[in-house]
Amino acid sequence: MSTPDAAAPLLVVDDLHVSFSTPQGELRAVQGVSLTLELGKTLGIVGESGSGKTVLSRAIMGLLPRQSTTQTGSVRYRGEEILNAEPRALRRLWGTQIAMVFQDPMTSLNPVQRIGHQITETLKLHLKLGKDEAKETALSLLMQVGIPFPVERYDSYPHQLSGGMRQRVMIAIALACAPRLLMADEPTTGLDVTVQAQILDLLSTLQRDRDMAMILVTHDLGVVATRTDEIIVMYAGNVVERAPTKVLFSQMSMPYTEALLRSIPRIDNPSHTRLVAIEGRPPDLINPPAGCPFAPRCPYAQNKCHNEKPPLVEGTAPGHSYACWFPLAAPEPAEAVVGSGVR
């Protein structure tokens, strides 16, 4: 294992593959994902259920079970390789360097421990704070995440709190030891729409104030539109489009990204407008199709799409890349841009 390097980017993921062994065969959940994240930036990972985004985020953290998965490639945190690292080395990073906010605040808090106890637990474990110091820090954290009556809430049990409040508590726990990288895996999926916006705004504010890096995993392009610096769109374990947020929305090249955007209901649609759904289902990850994984559901698919898998190619704008033979709004097929040698 290499030593931490201050000059290295905070997180570099290089050609990460994750597969699960199932009775039916190898399930290739993540197939060659690369990404870089700098301190203070927010990265959005977008895709529908089963696209591999949750597996990707857990693989980056090293939370996947070792026995049943095969993980290859590289995940470097500040230059230190953490993929398949010793549990002891990972435990040193977890909480203090990398922390995670989980999907379902209803189940990710221990039901029989008081809120305060759950926050002070990590403070005592990592920062070796005393009882009073830990309590003071916990109360200030509860205040920072916008929990009213923090003193009373400190002694509450999770079931006495609403979903939004619980997610705030989860955020407080994740932030307790001031991590540099926060992974938020669908942090608002179980919450009401109005509460969703509050939680996302809270995450953005905290991320800015603390100059953290954040990975926001979601199925909702609307969620990442205003809160991220860069977006990765995943489909069937592959990155199908990657771009700085502004570029993505102005020069969307992958039909899947477009389909995702179209499936968000819009407030300015007339009443009774049918919500656009993406036809079909995500492909089988055990026996993936030969061509572009999205081809069977793609309205623009042609013969080539069904037979050859498109590589991730550079777009015209800096930092933009996509995997499509016939990108949207581009006059020429992708190979014309980067040359015909790619397969």
Add this chain to the structure above:
Amino acid sequence: MTDVINPQTTSPLPGAVVTPTDNDEHGAAAPKRLGTFFWICAGWITLITLVAIFANLLPLPNPDFQNFAAPQNGAPGWGHLLGTDDLNRDIFSRLLFGSRVSLVVGFGGTAIGLILGGIPAMLSGYRRGRVDTFLSTASYAVLAFPALVAVIAIGSFWGHQLWKITLVIGLFSSPLIFRIIRASTLTYASRDFVMAAKALGASDRRILAREILPNLMPTIISFGLIAVASIIVLEGTLAFLGLSVPPPTPSWGNMLNEGAALLSGGPGQNNAWLVIFPAAAMFSLLFTLNVVADKLRSYLDVTEVKL
């Protein structure tokens, strides 16, 4: 009834701000209550326990003292509160001293069962895999042994001292405790909060002790008390067969044994009191243990929201 109306209590003073009653719980659920019945039952168990501990200090005749001045198999009366047995011994004194055997075997056996069964069960349910396969198979192997027969067999060559009986019964109650705690551990080990604790850098030992164990406590306490009750029955059975702590040490089981032999005796030989009192004592202890176990289970379950 008078028609006097006090204006100060019927209408607020002009300009007075009516404040709603301050709810400092901020919407928290009403606290659960254990109820009077629970406290009566818990009080009875406590009383029996205290009496067992301090039996020597009570103004009682020695349980082995044969009072030849009193009649043999005497009825309850002032000299001997609950009467005397076949050997002119005081039944009340023997009953109180006899509770020691039941309580030591019951609570001691459960404690041993919890240690021998509970700790492997948590490991088994949390780690799964080979550890689980091995420990589960071992638990089935012990479970397949008829416990009563095994305890009798071991007792016959190892002896019938109190601590030996306790240890053997504890050993044979551990597989059942193992099955129950393993099953609950399994359900908690796969929950998100365990993953969340892991992602915050908690070690396996910490997760087991701080995250999973508190969730198991309601099960452990309520099932533990029921185990205490069934072990007391098991010891009673052994004693009734004359295979527990040997006489003259009093125990409820061997008092029943002695009394049952006398039930069919002729006049002056018949002593129903020697059966009724230990049976009532055992019944009251088992009944209250079960009530307390049941009430505690729902009380300790903090996640059960009261609607």
